[in-house]
Amino acid sequence: MTTENYKSIAKKLKFEGRAFINGKYVDTIDGQKFENINPATGDVLCSVAKCNHKDVDLAVKVARKAFESGVWSKTAPEFRKEILLKFAELLRKHGKENSVLECVDTGKLINDCLNEVGNDTPMHFQWYAELIDKTFGKVPATDPSITSLIVKEPIGVVAGVVPWNFPLMMAAWKAAPALAAGCSVIIKPAEDTPLSALRIAHIAKEAGIPDGVFNVVPGFGDVGEALGRHSDVDAVSFTGSTEVGGLFMKYSGESNLKTIGLEMGGKSPFLVLEDAKINDTLIDNAINSAFWNGGQNCSANMRQIIHSKVKDEFLDKVLKRIKNIKVGDPLNTETNMGSMISKGHLAKVDGYIQKGIDEGASILHGGVSDGNQKGFFAKPTLFDNVKENMTIAQDEIFGPVLGVLAVNNTEEALKIAKNSKYGLHASVFTQDINKAFHIAKNLPCGTVSINTFSEGDIKTPFGGYKQSGSLSRDQGTEALNQYLQTKTIWISHS
Template sequence: MADQRPDWKQRAARLTLETRAFIDGRYVETGAVFDCVNPATGARLGRIAECGLPEVDAAVAAARRAFDHGEWPHMAPRERAGILKRFAALIREHNDELALLETLDMGKPIGDSTTIDAPGAAYCVDWYAEAIDKVPGEVAPVDPKLVGLVTREPIGVVGAIVPWNFPLLMASWKFAPALAAGNTVIVKPSEKSPLSAIRLAALAREAGIPDGVFQVLPGGGATGKALALHHDVDCIAFTGSTQVGKLIAGYAAQSNLKRTWLELGGKSPNIVLPDCPDLKKAARSAAAAIFFNMGEMCTAGSRLLVHRDIRDVFLAELQEAARQWAPGDPLDPATRMGAIVDGVQFDKVMAYIGLAGQDGTRLLAGGKAALPDSGGWFIEPTIIDCPDPAARLCREEIFGPVLSVLTFDTPDDAIRIANDTEYGLAAAVWTSDLATAHRMARRLRAGTVWVNCYDEGGDMNFPFGGFKQSGNGRDKSLHALEKYTELKSTLIRL
């Protein structure tokens, strides 16, 4: 029987890219463009429309009209849900095309983009379509002469500024609940990976989403700044670095005090206690926690805390597991780790690796550029021993396949080291003792804590977000709807 698996290189060669912005129901050219580059080869994929202030103003004006005078905010929830379910079905129908765009655009393995990113986006849109007519208001217990209602209303025009590491999935985490709640949405994808969001706009229109309700503005930081400063934008939802998140919050404060929701960085601790139920499994999980998606994850388990009694055995298992993450061609379905998104990020990660040897740190594995003849940006899975938790490698978010290993002696030591960070996005604990698991999970200052696993929970029922400088608000779950609605109290005297 002939091999039925897709030839991704052939598909890539036949692919026609849409490179224009999507404003008020149609694709439009802009005066400026920027290059979109394949990180696996360094070759230019196309020239993308770069949106400046005129395009931002046009998109915001269309979104405002669609919100103030259009039908979308006033549809019955079931009607809005039906359109969103058609949108989800179209994302599924175009799963392979969208996945290929992700892989070409930001270097992730095709095996991940076809099974995680694109299906996850469809699931997210479907989930909020199903949920929106199941979120009731309240009848408040008040004086018998009154009827008191507490209702939620859509917030208005939402600007969604999304990152380059999971372009399609992170965008869906923003636009799906915002659209479901009745808002109009302007998506600003990263200039490093705009292709899937641009393509998504046509699917939204095909699904029946009205003009002005879903728009896409490619561009860099200036585009995002213009959205965040705009007085007719009611809400900004941002995922990205803590440094840029602080700028976004400042722009909102300078303008109209728009609601601002920030999902920011992390330096997540992965704690392995001596009673870990399965060291081999924990080591494989620790490798996946940092090397999946090339380490370009805000939840990456970038700090591995190992108890001294099991350190040597565990590190041997970890180094063996790391060898399974050798970089390869992202279009090869067998590849587990692809390319770094661009040369800027590659140089940043390599500069951090260059710190190995300082502050007592020591390179244990990797540390070199890989596949130099490809023309792209690849880095070996890298493990660095860090005796001092205060070392830069242990404190700063690297956003690459670089794991810092720390040693501790007691659970209290582990908690102290784990919480000694400006971040608080995620954490994990490996133990056979249920009471220990509960106690440590309670003490860890993180928005998500995994026990005897890492990065589980693709289910939309779990809220996602962090403590401290990892941001505010939550993506996913019904809690995300709180970001895109305003509470209203209505009191009626009988």
């Protein structure tokens, strides 16, 4: 399809801003709303329900009622599998329209939205649907007079609190395994990007998911807090900043000690060792790791740690590529980078760029945004001579910034890579497999990609070490297991 096709779809979009509770769209109890903005234009798209603790109470009440009734939680695995496969099929059917909606709501590139919304999101529901009837309990060896069963049961009511950078895909990361496990789900989308989660709610109902099992409550931080503190919520799965993740730990400790799954911030390193070939593939990965989604990615490899012998060649090639990045209309298929999510976030990114300049890093391209364009567009920015303890090398910027740190050997590269409170992701480029494994095994992070920038795929668990995450993981069989409780049944035959 062409740019004109996508713009035509965008003009025909009808936005649903009401909350989705108990199988239907509803206004908030207090009638409050807020404006939803297209970050690429600054224009208002629609009004969205501004939920509060009263709406959360209602959503939790119906989710609990549905769970206890067994209308979903106690059904045969084949039943849930059939429904979730139908859900995936319908998501594919509406993939282009949902992708365009995601594009105008987030400022993300339409090509990225087509992949995330049109492909990855339905694939998650399909994959976990297929896993439902392939999950087994255990029968341990016991005395002949005893039979013991180890069974898995759904944890209960699950709240998925998702970020604005990958709104629908992150909702799928939470909802798909939780629904597959038999849980009731409440999705709290980010206030900047609520529309795609609200849209798929009616698709879930069309697929046959019972009322009360899938709910969406848009709003601000008080909605997340209400879910985190609610005594009838059994688990919260959160993706977002480390600061807010810490709050959810507090909410749990001050309420019912609910299970908290956290996937949080990152400051991921991109290591290029002395023997790496500075070819097009490496440069493609360097650019993609820093500028994909405008750098609004928790695993963005902003810290690019380059051996001094290849640094000049690396910088020369990276600079040429950055100069050709087309920033602009995300609905245009020729655009390489869309907008930042909001005016406030653009100001935050600009503040970090200015901080880098003030602390002595050498700016080779980009800089602070002009501030006079329509929409919230940052400049792809390249820094050289970054030092490991500079603010831009320690804080998560969440914007299109690439900083180069020079090193003289592998151990120095490893030392600098480890100098972070985060531990989400790392990329390593080398022709020496022993060095690659040495670094991979010694980096405290959840994912290490070698000779590529990748977070893995649906089959591989994703999450972080240190202040990037908790023991929980999204994706893979690990994600399903975190929504299941283990019960031992001990039977005496004497």
